[in-house]
Amino acid sequence: MYTTLIDSQTVAAHLHDPDWVIVDCRFSLADTELGHRNYLAGHILGAIYAHLDHDLSGPPVTDAGRHPLPTPEALVQLFSRLGIGNQTQVVAYDDANGMVASRLWWMLRYMGHEAVAVLEGGFPAWKAAGLPEQAGVEGAKTAVFTGTPRHDWVVVKTDVPNIPLLVDSRAPDRYRGEIEPIDAVAGHVPGAVNFFYQRNWGQGGYLAPAQLAAQFRDLLGSTPADEAVFYCGSGVSACANLLALVHAEVGNGRLYVGSWSEWSSDPNTPKATGAQP
Helix, strand or coil, rough: CCCCCCCCHHHCCCCCCCCCEEEEEECCCCCCCHHHHHHHHHHEEEEECCCCCCCCCCCCCCCCCCCCCCCHHHHHHHHHCCCCCCCCCCEEECCCCCCCCHHEEEEHCCCCCCCCCEEEHHHHHHHCCCEEEEEECCCCCCCCCCCCHHHHEECCHHHHHHHHHEEECCCCCHHHHCCCCCCCCEEEEECCCEEHHHHHCCCECCHHHHHHHHHHHHHHCCCCHHHEEEECCCCCHHHCCCCCCCCHHCCCEEEEHHHHHCCCCCCCCEEECCCCC
């Protein structure tokens, strides 16, 4: 069972395994249909497509951010439609080193499905290795997914002021409020510390688990991993930090799915700018 990262050659060896499902999660905020167009032009043989806006997000229930978390019932339907059963090994990939694919990884684990891994290097690594591709639409087989949500993994807006360690996963200049390319207000949640998700990457992919663990130990200090809460712009790139945390065998963090897109849009929430405390 693969539960964090997986390499292209291992995936290639299982392309025709009926117990494996490969999901293409490519997506661009600047052009929300670009990922699907790229999928139609060419994808990993047998892969099915999941759209961040339409599949990996749902109507606001727990949060009112840019990419709200679907309800557990909607996730059961989604995973069944994607052909994911309780014994399925899932591989998620994108073209952003796993930044978007980690959202699907987290959602499956949130619903109790451990056998899910992100393709290291994503589609660019697959292409560079000359492995099988296909264009057009793949027909997904259906399955019966049953899962139970880990509600304690999800943090809602009213919980945020009581969090012992809140981690902002966005780029440092966005955290400091120097730029804000997406949301109406710049800055960060007061008291949050900054740990840019791309710090998990080195030359050619994710850092070694020991390096990741050292970074996270410095970040967490005396706070247990399962009490730390990660957020970003809309609950997507923070999942890359959560993936790295598990890959480093440090533990499972929690996710504020609404993230800055929800927090900043509320005129009653406090906002901060500048360097972290």
